[in-house]
Amino acid sequence: xxxxxxxxxxxxxxxxGMYHWGLPILCTADLTKGQNKLCTFLHQLVKRQRxxxxxxxxxxxxVYTAFIGNKDTIGIDPGINMKTNEELSQIAEQSQSSFLMxxxxxxxxxxxxxxxEYLQCANLAENYHTTQRAKRAFDFYLLFLRGISALNLARDxxxxxxxxxxxxxxxxMNQLVHYSSWNFENKHLLLQAELHYLNGRxxxxxxxxxxxxxxxxxxxxxxxxxxxxxxxxVFLINNKEAEKGMKQLQHAHTKYRQWGALKKAKAVEYFMDxx
Numbered sequence: 444x445x446x447x448x449x450x451x452x453x454x455x456x457x458x459x460g461m462y463h464w465g466l467p468i469l470c471t472a473d474l475t476k477g478q479n480k481l482c483t484f485l486h487q488l489v490k491r492q493r494x495x496x497x498x499x500x501x502x503x504x505x506v507y508t509a510f511i512g513n514k515d516t517i518g519i520d521p522g523i524n525m526k527t528n529e530e531l532s533q534i535a536e537q538s539q540s541s542f543l544m545x546x547x548x549x550x551x552x553x554x555x556x557x558x559x560e561y562l563q564c565a566n567l568a569e570n571y572h573t574t575q576r577a578k579r580a581f582d583f584y585l586l587f588l589r590g591i592s593a594l595n596l597a598r599d600x601x602x603x604x605x606x607x608x609x610x611x612x613x614x615x616m617n618q619l620v621h622y623s624s625w626n627f628e629n630k631h632l633l634l635q636a637e638l639h640y641l642n643g644r645x646x647x648x649x650x651x652x653x654x655x656x657x658x659x660x661x662x663x664x665x666x667x668x669x670x671x672x673x674x675x676x677v678f679l680i681n682n683k684e685a686e687k688g689m690k691q692l693q694h695a696h697t698k699y700r701q702w703g704a705l706k707k708a709k710a711v712e713y714f715m716d717x718x
Contacts, residue, residue: 457493468506468553469584472665474703478507482517489523498534499546501526506550510557512706528554544571549581552588557670557707561592565605568592583619586612587630591674594637606641613638629658633671640678652678669698673711680718689715 447456471477481504488497505528508514519525526534528551535544548571555564568589590612597605613634619627636651652675659668672695679688692715699708 457488457491457496468503468510468550469581469666472663472702474507474511476703478504478511478513478517478703481507482519485523486520489520495540495543498526498531498543502528502531502543502547502550505531506554509554510702510704510707512709545581549584549588552585552592556588556592557666558710559595561595561599564588564592565596565608583616583627586615587634590616590634591637594634594641598641609634609638609641625662629655629662629664629667629671632658633667633674636671636678637674645682648678649675665698665702666704669695669702669704672698685718689718692718 447459468474468477481500485497485500485504488494488500504519504525508517528547531543532547532551534540535547548567552564552567555561555567568585571585590609593605593612594609596602597609613631616627616631616634620631632651632655636648636655639645639648639651652671655671656668656675659665659671672691676688676691676695679685679691692711696708696711696715699705699711
């Protein structure tokens with residue numbers, strides 16, 4: 444990066460910077476470090492007037508703050524006109540930028556799914572799939588988030604369309620496991636757990652939740668380990684095993700804090716207080 448800047452090759456420097464500083468939240472093991480790097484790169488993008496890329500990283504920044512809860516204290520230059528993901532979604536639609544729309548959609552779905560706002564997550568996915576035809580790198584994560592949301596909605600609403608979407612996500616994720624068990628095994632197991640729960644197969648669901656947690660831990664997906672612990676805890680509480688459920692929620696709380704998602708950890712605390 445520094446060599447490219449010294450040589451005056453700004454475009455190459457920004458490309459390098461994208462990979463060095465601009466990790467999406469789903470690739471980040473430490474949110475605080477990731478956000479600090481992202482903040483540094485945002486200032487560089489403004490300085491170099493790379494507006495198109497800037498919007499993408501504003502989308503990343505917005506989702507970081509949704510989990511950390513430090514939007515007002517991170518130290519972004521007041522002169523930078525920061526946009527929320529909702530505002531960026533409008534910009535993507537008006538400019539017909541399918542790439543920006545995908546980034547924004549993944550980030551919004553990520554937040555809604557992790558905060559268990561399943562209808563908002565599923566509606567975003569449905570709108571994206573009806574307007575965007577091209578396949579993109581992070582579509583697998585759209586599949587995962589959509590599947591988790593649809594299976595929960597199927598259980599809550601009894602609507603057949605959500606079951607169909609959820610079952611399709613389980614099937615598609617199973618195919619991805621054959622390409623990379625490291626990246627997709629824990630996701631497939633969690634989707635399976637939610638489907639077994641929907642079908643009333645509670646003993647098998649419990650084994651799948653536990654296997655997903657172990658897989659996520661072994662493959663170093665701390666945020667997905669936290670999510671699996673949380674959903675397992677909710678499953679146990681809903682099935683009259685409150686003591687075991689609270690232990691899983693405490694594990695989820697610990698993992699969210701280790702990840703740096705302090706605001707999300709507070710949300711888990713609030714839910715535990717209601718149990």
